[in-house]
Each structure stands twice: as structure tokens, then as C-alpha cells.
Amino acid sequence: MPRTARLDIPGLLQHVIVRGIEKRPIFLDDEDRAAFVERFSTLLVDTGTHCYAWALMTNHFHVLIVPQRETLAHFMRRLLTGYVVTFNRRHNRVGHLFQNRYKSIVCEEETYLLQLVRYIHLNPLRAGLVETMAELDHYPWCGHSVLMGNVKLAGQGTKEILKRFSRGPVKARALYRQFVADGIDQGCRDDLVGGGLRRSQGDVSSTEDVESFDARVLGSGAFVEQLRQQEGLQDKLDPAMSLSQLIDRVGSLLNVSPEAIRRPSKARLPALARGLVCYLAVRKLKLKGIAVGETLCLGPSGVSLAIRRGERLILEHPEVVEQALALDQFCFPIDLNS
Structure with missing residues (x-):
């Protein structure tokens, strides 16, 4: 069946997942990761895009962003195309690096923002890239360390997230960190990243079945x-x-x-x-x-x-x-x- 069009207008909270072609690694070392993060940060600032969470894995990455002046497609095209050129030149290769179509999910902000921040920032821990919360606090390839104040990334919004926990930054970081740690036992949250057309409303069989939903949306029928x-x-x-x-x-x-x-x-x-x-x-x-x-x-x-x-x-x-x-x-x- 034909692919559905993206829901892509400025101002929407978007959870974007980009994977390497044939599940191949897209970051071979820290120099690759640093090049990607530098490009990502520059684009966030240049385009005024709001970023609330991100995590670099081995063969994929997650970002949680709200494009403001440009569409998501324009932002991602600049990010991915520029990185591929740098990666291919550095590793003496040619051809595609990413899957042709990245996944983008429009998210209901008030309901899912903090859950998505926690889910995305726990990815390195779940995947074994770090072993403890203490390591995650300082892990440079994830937005959690930025929220904890241990790493700086121009363009990532920290106040918008921390103010939801407390007015004071010290207490806010402590409460945020505990919130993230409380999510470790939840495991992989398929309801936040997959689950087909019913993702936004869970697996229900009562009258909730009649609510509106969309495969590209994480949110309520309303x-x-x-x-x-x-x-x-x-x-x-x-x-x-x-x-x-x-x-x-x-x-x-x-x-x-x-x-x-x-x-x-x-x-x-x-x-x-x-x-x-x-x-x-x-x-x-x-x-x-x-x-x-x-x-x-x-x-x-x-x-x-x-x-x-x-x-x-x-x-x-x-x-x-x-x-x-x-x-x-x-x-x-x-x-x-x-």
C-alpha cells in the first residue's frame, strides 16, 4: 500500500527515529558522534527548533523536537544529508547511510512530553552503552547529561523540562533524575514508539475503540x-x-x-x-x-x-x-x- 504522508507543520512535537540502512552502524566512533552532535546543535540554533531529548545509539538515534520556522522534513534533510557527506568522506565510502524513510510520530505534548524524554534518555542504559545511572548522568551522547548540567548543548531546552519538576534548578534536577530512574523497570515502551494504528490509545476493547486515532500520532482521540x-x-x-x-x-x-x-x-x-x-x-x-x-x-x-x-x-x-x-x-x- 502507498505510504501515508507525514504530518509536518511547524509547532508540532515530533519523536523522530532514524535508523541505519540494513541496520548498519551510523556512528563508528566518538569522532562521528561529535560531528553529528555539532551539526545537530548548529541546526537547532539556526532554525530556532526546540529540542527536549535526544540519544545516539549505534545504528540509530532518537530526537524529540518541535520545529518552529521550518518543517521537520527540511530540518531532517539538512541534518542527515550533511552528516552523510561528512561520514562518507571520513570513512572513504559512498552510498546511502540511513534508511530511506525515517519514522516521525506527532505527540500530544502535555500528556507524553515527560514520558518521551524519559524513554529516549534511558535508551543508552537499556542498550548497555552505559551500565548505571551515574554513567548516564555524564554520558555525552544523550540529552540526559545536558539536563543534569554535566554537558552543554546549544539548542537543547533544559528549563522547559526542569521547570516541570521544581522552580529551583538543584531540586528540579534531583526530581528529574529520580523520575528517569523510576522508568528503568518499565523496559521497552512499545506504546511510545510502535504498536501499529492503535498506538495512541493502547490495547482496549471497550467503547474506547470508537475514538479517533492515527498511525502517525501518539495522543488521545481529542x-x-x-x-x-x-x-x-x-x-x-x-x-x-x-x-x-x-x-x-x-x-x-x-x-x-x-x-x-x-x-x-x-x-x-x-x-x-x-x-x-x-x-x-x-x-x-x-x-x-x-x-x-x-x-x-x-x-x-x-x-x-x-x-x-x-x-x-x-x-x-x-x-x-x-x-x-x-x-x-x-x-x-x-x-x-x-
Whole structure:
């Protein structure tokens, strides 16, 4: 399926993860790391971009930033292209260094800012690049040491984070450090960096299933709806097809009439079709479950049950999603009795 467009306008908190091509190292030594950090810091200052967290690993890195005057794409292009030129020249190599498409997740600031700062800054400890919190406090390739006052990085905002713990810098650093240490036992937080289309709302099966969400957003349904209203994002957050089109497509796919899908029925094929419509509409097209339920004469709990039914169908027939959502190809009927 085609890639979705980035949600990229100035002023959004973005968690960016960049990986080396074929999982190869992108930093071979401290000189590489220093060159990257110098370029990163210079760009932060030159573009007025706010940075709240960052961590350099071996074959990838994390940054938590809010572009102000430029788009994320412009900032990242300058950062990555410049570093690749330096890296290739220094190591006498040619070709790509990074994967073609980095991951960027728009984050709801008030809900997730501190959690993301902690998650990103614990990466070196989780990966074994440092062994203790004391080492992390002075580790030069992570924004935690900057917040602790042991390393300086022009462009990284420390006051914005520390003031959330206390007005006094000494107490604020102590409370911040304890907050980070408390996150060690949480392990890898897949809910903050992955987890598919449901990342922003966790694994729920109640009426929460009907909230708006988006694969590119870490935040509540209300936050997703706010993004829909922002100039420059409306088209990018709109669904690829209407609910009516989806019902017609699923009907063709499963040999069920659209009318049979729209009316309540306990017959096997119509029930499966309704489940598939609910799953694709809510999970893939980001339509509101309430609107889907109104069209299919289902309440919130009915939509949740139908989503789970559709999910089971997808597990048994994974090709269904590709065919049901492909806008530029004819969908051959699926024989569910085969």
C-alpha cells in the first residue's frame, strides 16, 4: 500500500527515529558522534527548533523536537544529508547511510512530553552503552547529561523540562533524575514508539475503540481531532475513501450486497462483512467508530465486537486488507469457504 504522508507543520512535537540502512552502524566512533552532535546543535540554533531529548545509539538515534520556522522534513534533510557527506568522506565510502524513510510520530505534548524524554534518555542504559545511572548522568551522547548540567548543548531546552519538576534548578534536577530512574523497570515502551494504528490509545476493547486515532500520532482521540482542524493537515488526516465506498468494496470482496452489510443480520457472511468494514474503517481509515456504528445500526459495544470479528478475519486472510483498501486495482472476490 502507498505510504501515508507525514504530518509536518511547524509547532508540532515530533519523536523522530532514524535508523541505519540494513541496520548498519551510523556512528563508528566518538569522532562521528561529535560531528553529528555539532551539526545537530548548529541546526537547532539556526532554525530556532526546540529540542527536549535526544540519544545516539549505534545504528540509530532518537530526537524529540518541535520545529518552529521550518518543517521537520527540511530540518531532517539538512541534518542527515550533511552528516552523510561528512561520514562518507571520513570513512572513504559512498552510498546511502540511513534508511530511506525515517519514522516521525506527532505527540500530544502535555500528556507524553515527560514520558518521551524519559524513554529516549534511558535508551543508552537499556542498550548497555552505559551500565548505571551515574554513567548516564555524564554520558555525552544523550540529552540526559545536558539536563543534569554535566554537558552543554546549544539548542537543547533544559528549563522547559526542569521547570516541570521544581522552580529551583538543584531540586528540579534531583526530581528529574529520580523520575528517569523510576522508568528503568518499565523496559521497552512499545506504546511510545510502535504498536501499529492503535498506538495512541493502547490495547482496549471497550467503547474506547470508537475514538479517533492515527498511525502517525501518539495522543488521545481529542488530540487527533484537533490536528484535523489545523491548516495544512486536513487533507493528510482525511480518510483515503468514504465509508460508503468501503462498504461497496467489502461487498464486492466477499460477495455480499451493500444493503446486507448495512442492516443487522446474524448470517455468517454479512456478519463477517460488517466486521471487516468496522475493522478497516476504524483501524485503517481512521473513521470515527460512532459514525460507523450509525451507518451499520450498531452501538459502541457492537462496533467493538465487530472490530474484533474483522481482526480475526484479517488474521486468517491477511490479503484482504491489501485488496479492500487498494484504490487502483480490481478486487477479486475472496472465497471464505476455501
